[in-house]
Amino acid sequence: MNKLIELVGVTKSFDGEVVLSDMNLYIRDREFVTLLGPSGCGKTTTLRLIGGFETPDCGDILFEGKRINDVPAYKRQVNTVFQRYALFPHLNVFDNIAFALKHKVPKEEIKTRVDEMLNMVALRGFGHRNVNSLSGGQQQRVAIARALINRPRVLLLDEPLGALDLKLRKDMQFELKNIQQATGITFIYVTHDQEEALSMSDTIVVMQNGKIQQIGTPTDVYNEPKNAFVADFIGESNIVDGVMREDYKVFFDGRVFDCLDRGFDKNEPVDVVIRPEDVDVVPLEKGMLRGHVTKVTFKGVHYEIIVDVNGFMWMIQTTDYVGVDSDIGIYIEPDAIHIMKKSEFSGTIGDYSSFSDEMDEISNPDVELDEHGNVIETLVDEDDKETPEVGNDD
Amino acid sequence: MTDGTALAPKARPSRRPAIVRAVTVAPHGLWCLLFILAPLAFVVYYTFTDPSGAFTMANLKEVFSSAYLKILKRSVLLALESTAICLLLAYPLALAVARLKPRNQSLAILLFMLPMWINLLIRTYSLKLLLETNGPLNSFLGLFGIEPIGFLNSEFAIILGMVYNYLPYMILPIYSVIAKIDPRLKEAAQDLGCNGFQTTVRVVLPLSVSGIISGITMVFVPSISTFFISKSLSDGRIKLIGDVIEQRISLHNVAAYEIGSALSFILMILIIVSMLITNRFGDKDRGVVV
Structure with a gap:
């Protein structure tokens, strides 16, 4: 299998704070790769670099061997399922899913392709619904359909299941894996949930402090962790x-x-x-x-x-x-x-005398902790706090 | 349990006695009555009565005669034009401001607000001075060999005055709505193949409709009813409906009140209709932000 995406010596910092340092990673075609790590480890930044929402300070991002550092997001064969979905509130389910095709494809084709997508994500008949009236799981499905309709080479998923409850999350894990296998699209999946990573991925990339700690299959990283961080983060150790x-x-x-x-x-x-x-x-x-x-x-x-x-x-x-x-x-x-x-x-x-604190950090995606374990910010996504746009989502 | 207390209704959260509520609401009610409802009642009364107090449609008929109708038409037209110009100027400005760094955003907004700290009369007089035939603007143009232009006493001057005075009312609501749009939605649009312009048209514009509606309302309503701007920038030569009303009412006789009231009545209807129209658009997007 060939290398579809490659990051070569990629470094990225925000306001002088290094978020990614000298990252080297390649992703094969049709692979399900998970970037796994705690808040602030650089996984979302990696995803945004591949999606075209950030440019690296140095190093190159290659797509099928071609440098794409300066290719804007809208020209990349990559689509994203955003954290908390980012569905367009002014459009209904059908128009959200059809967004990428509008003005580019004849109307009848849009209709058939949207219906196809609605079937795939088990939302047949939901086309006319207002996206704000949907449940979290349904919004999630719309976001996936919207990102897949343009048949991208790569689908980026940024903590897509973070806002769902446990039962639904398990179901969606299964469904996502099925969709990936059925479509043959390369999935790059960002999560802080080690169990999610273990059960879905072909390859897990464990990250911490802006560096890759280990790359391997789920069994490799579980059974043969490279260092104390990996051993501790994946499973209990x-x-x-x-x-x-x-x-x-x-x-x-x-x-x-x-x-x-x-x-x-x-x-x-x-x-x-x-x-x-x-x-x-x-x-x-x-x-x-x-x-x-x-x-x-x-x-x-x-x-x-x-x-x-x-x-x-x-x-x-x-x-x-x-x-x-x-x-x-x-x-x-x-x-x-x-x-x-x-x-x-x-x-x-590695010591379990302060066990409970550690669990809180890992299990709550909306709470960000500094190195001393204090909550810095809530409801702000880890790597996005330096984004210059104003946008309180309240 | 057979104990009677178990069946007794639970103590309700204590409610304020009716008298207390009435007393606290009274000042507001009195205010509404004296300064909103009573004047409106007078307007309606004078519109539909003759000096003897009998019902008549004559006042409205007179207002719909050609002289007044012409002024009415001009008022609506000038208000529409200045609202449109405000919108065209304000939207790109608001977009640009929303793209600045947060600190610069507040500075930019402060700059737009700054003129509003000065009284409308003084601002308009200053504008008039600038536009005089031998004023600074013409002196400046003279440097390039351009003959003095009579800017004043024209509809152009009045529109300029309205745009200058009311532009901040258009910028602020649009800016505040645009600034609140989730940046992720713009990224999603780019992700799905939109370039910057398409993102603005397909995502930012539809999501800022409520701000546009508010802006239009906040500029159109004062524009259509203004009298001071037109009066000072045209030396009273170009009359708007507001000028006529002001002139009529200041005559202090019942017959003039009646025409003034009839004109106010028409103006009121116009404003209500325009707000109904804009609110209809606004409703789709969770109402108007004023």
Whole structure:
């Protein structure tokens, strides 16, 4: 498969603040790529650069090998599904969807193509409706139909499901994936929701601080995270300091564990990742480590327990009930241990003593947090705060 | 529970006694009665009565005679022309201002508002001075060898006066509506193949209809009823309906009141009709912002 879009050494800053630094990325034709990261990581800016709403400070954006830095948005074979849809309030559903074709295509063809789109997004018969009278999910479908009617080569989706409730979001994930497969259009999808990214993407691009942290398939980024940030952001992770004694032997928490990793220097400090679902809770005397249970939360399929192991808070998911304040043994299989090189993120994340704050940041798309975890702005989209236009959407 | 208290109606949120409400509303009601309803009643009364107080259509008939009709026609025409010119000037200006950086936007709006801090009379007199045959404008044109032009005493001067005085009333409502349009909608239009001009025509223009309607109303109504601008810029030679009304009423006799009232009555009808028309357009877009 050929490279459809390529970003080469792209850097972008707003008011002296670097939002993207030296980004290199290519996207293949017909691929479903997700740009995943927390607020302010540069994912929306990347999307806007591809859409033609921003120009890079340096570096090039290529479309089928041709430089498109200076091609305006309206000439690109790329369409966008905007965050919160941006449907035209003065037009009904039909005219919103037909917008890209008006004055370019004969009326009968517009009619057939709009009807086709309405069928595809399961909104047959909604053509005459006022867009403001639609539910969030229906508006979402109109936005998708509007962006797809011109048969773009690439569809950009900026947190398209962010405003929908959980149930609807799951349905729409499924539908979007179906649409992508049926149309064969390349999807570039921006989200902060790791589960969404894992379940829909062919390729996930994990971003933080304006840099790509890892590119890989969903299983790659989950099972083989490159650094502490990726391990923490995708799924739940216990990340502990360790030292690689030799190949297949890692030392942490006062003892040596067998593992499946090799290729590190002798006695190289490393980050050790253990997923909460990979930890076995065993009787005290059978444990490789011992811990004190500080919190138990029932999650339906399993219990989520927070365990104090030598002052470091582990999260463990177990189907067996354990009581708060009990002491347990912990057993870790060699294949449950994943070793990562030390990175700029080492030591800053991975402990579950401040678990709840972290979840708030990840799960609320409208709240933006600074590096200290304080809310900076609400209801403003991460990368757009420097857009010069006036526009309070109230 | 059989306890009676359980069945008792819950305490309603305490309402103000009727007397308190009446007292608080009274000043406003009195104001409306004295300064809005009573004058209107007088206008209608004088329009349809003769000096003896008997019902008559003679006043309206006289107003529809050729002399008054000509003035009426001229008033409507000049008001329409100046409203149209205001709109043509204000729309691109409002668009341009909305594109500035936020800080510069408030500065630009302040500049447009600045003349309004000066009394209408003084502004109009200043304009008159500028336009005099031996005034600054003609002196300036003289530098290029252009003979002095008699700008004053012309419909052009009156339209200029109206546009100059009422332009801010057109710019402000249009600007405030354009500035509130979600920038994402413009991006969506570009995304779907519109260049800058097409985006303005297909998205910004339809979404700013309510501002245009407000602007038209706020310029047309004072333009059609003005008397001072026409009087001072034409030395009373070109009369508008407002001038005639003013002249009639200031004669202080009942017969003149009747003609003045009849003219006011016609003017009122004209304004109501024009507002009904504009509101019909405005309704589609969630009403008029005034």
